[in-house]
Amino acid sequence: MLVNFKQRKVYLWIGRNTNSDQVKIGNEVCQNINQHCFSMLSPLNSSKFSIQTVKQSYENLEFLEQFNESLSQTRSVIRHLTIYDAFDQECALFYLSSLSGEFTFKRLTSTYSSNEVINNFPFEQKQLYSVSQPAFFLVDNGQIIYVWQGHFPIENEDHKLTGSIKVRYSQEKKCALETALSYAHKKYQKKPIEVYLVHGGVEPNDFIQLFPEWTIDEEIKELQLQDGKKEGEMNAVREVLARICNLNNVYKLEDLKKKPLPDGINALIIETYLSDEEFEQVIGMSKKNFYLLPQWKQNKLKQSAGLF
Numbered sequence: 226m227l228v229n230f231k232q233r234k235v236y237l238w239i240g241r242n243t244n245s246d247q248v249k250i251g252n253e254v255c256q257n258i259n260q261h262c263f264s265m266l267s268p269l270n271s272s273k274f275s276i277q278t279v280k281q282s283y284e285n286l287e288f289l290e291q292f293n294e295s296l297s298q299t300r301s302v303i304r305h306l307t308i309y310d311a312f313d314q315e316c317a318l319f320y321l322s323s324l325s326g327e328f329t330f331k332r333l334t335s336t337y338s339s340n341e342v343i344n345n346f347p348f349e350q351k352q353l354y355s356v357s358q359p360a361f362f363l364v365d366n367g368q369i370i371y372v373w374q375g376h377f378p379i380e381n382e383d384h385k386l387t388g389s390i391k392v393r394y395s396q397e398k399k400c401a402l403e404t405a406l407s408y409a410h411k412k413y414q415k416k417p418i419e420v421y422l423v424h425g426g427v428e429p430n431d432f433i434q435l436f437p438e439w440t441i442d443e444e445i446k447e448l449q450l451q452d453g454k455k456e457g458e459m460n461a462v463r464e465v466l467a468r469i470c471n472l473n474n475v476y477k478l479e480d481l482k483k484k485p486l487p488d489g490i491n492a493l494i495i496e497t498y499l500s501d502e503e504f505e506q507v508i509g510m511s512k513k514n515f516y517l518l519p520q521w522k523q524n525k526l527k528q529s530a531g532l533f
Contacts, residue, residue, distance in 0.1 A: 226255060227291055233274045235259065236288055241281040246342050252278075316435055318348045319363040319408075320356070321372075321401040323393060328400045330363075330408075346437040353425065354442075359394055361401040363408065364435060370420040371432055372405045372462055374398065376445050377452075402466045406493045417520035420462040424449055429457040463523075464516035467497035475500050478507055482531050495532050507532075 227236040237255050239248055255276050279288045318333045335347035353362055353373055360375040377394075402422070409420050423432050426445035433439045450456070476498040480487060490498060496508065496515075504512055507530045515523060527533040 226251070226258075227288075228274070229291060233272060235274045235276045236279050236291065237276060238279045238284075238288075239281065244343050244345075252276075314367045315343050315347055316345070316367075317363075317365040318352065319365075321361040321363060321397070321404060322356075323397045323400065324357065328397065328404075330404055346435070348436065350436050350439050358425075361397060363401070363405055364432070365408075365412075366435055367418075369418060369431070370405060370409050372401055372420065372422045373425065373428070373432070374401075374422060375425045376448055399466070399469050402462050402469070403491060403493070405462055406466070410493055417524060419520055421459040422462050422465050423459055424454045427454050427456045427458060429459050431459075461516045463494055463497070464512070466491075466494055467512065467516075474498055478503060478530075478532075496527055496530075 227238065228234075229236075235255055235258075237251050239251065243251075259274050259276065277288075279285070315335075315338060318335075320329075320331045320333055322329055322331075333348070333352065335344070337344050337347045348364075353360070353375070356375075358375040359377050360373075362373040364371040364373060405420050409418060423429060426442060426449040428439075446456070476487065476490075478499060481490070481495055481498060486492060486495070496504065497512075499507060501512060504515075508515055508526050515526070518526075524533055
């Protein structure tokens with residue numbers, strides 16, 4: 226809600242992801258404030274404020290001029306908000322863990338969910354940070370899939386990280402990333418979406434905004450920065466998994482076209498098993514540039530090379 230006291234106007238901006246219930250509440254809030262509050266704020270003028278609804282992607286010049294920024298800057302911000310299509314599903318949260326002795330992929334339920342209304346913020350930050358760390362969660366908002374990777378506990382005299390913990394963590398990370406790709410491939414096969422890895426303590430704003438409230442733990446953030454992580458960093462899961470899986474496994478293109486595939490090959494990231502040189506010859510670009518492409522374009526290039 227944007228208020229211009231001089232012109233006595235209220236602008237109710239409605240984002241593309243806003244459902245009908247939220248629009249109704251927004252209108253009611255504007256009406257109530259107009260009825261009870263504005264007269265107190267400007268007692269010398271008792272006339273009501275006019276209320277104007279502004280829909281995302283249909284902002285007019287009058288609305289844009291309410292901002293202090295230049296029109297080009299304002300339009301840039303508005304365009305950034307229109308990147309994603311409307312949410313048609315509630316955000317889903319999965320806990321990925323091997324603490325029980327086997328790797329599990331468990332969907333968490335929310336007490337704030339309803340069968341009748343889509344809740345844009347069904348989960349809380351504490352659900353990520355309250356479990357044993359380092360932990361892995363998958364967050365799916367229907368537009369992007371995030372794999373959230375927790376932090377290593379702080380080492381001290383009473384708490385030392387053993388070799389077995391680090392080995393379990395490495396194996397768990399590989400399983401979590403492979404699970405995320407398999408989940409995305411099965412659920413969004415017709416319309417592929419991106420899958421990113423984010424790190425606890427230095428989460429990007431796009432991820433943080435999926436939660437109703439968020440508090441940055443400065444101690445965890447500092448640990449992650451010291452470990453080489455970057456604030457707001459997002460890494461394509463395919464690229465991260467490629468580095469993990471391709472340390473000692475390099476295959477020729479003809480071997481990767483055989484049916485069945487050689488043992489141990491993950492078909493979802495089959496291109497990662499090519500050497501860097503053959504990858505550039507086959508795909509036409511480096512692996513780094515390839516993983517910067519949207520998922521559908523990656524799939525198209527892989528299909529042309531016979532790797533899909």
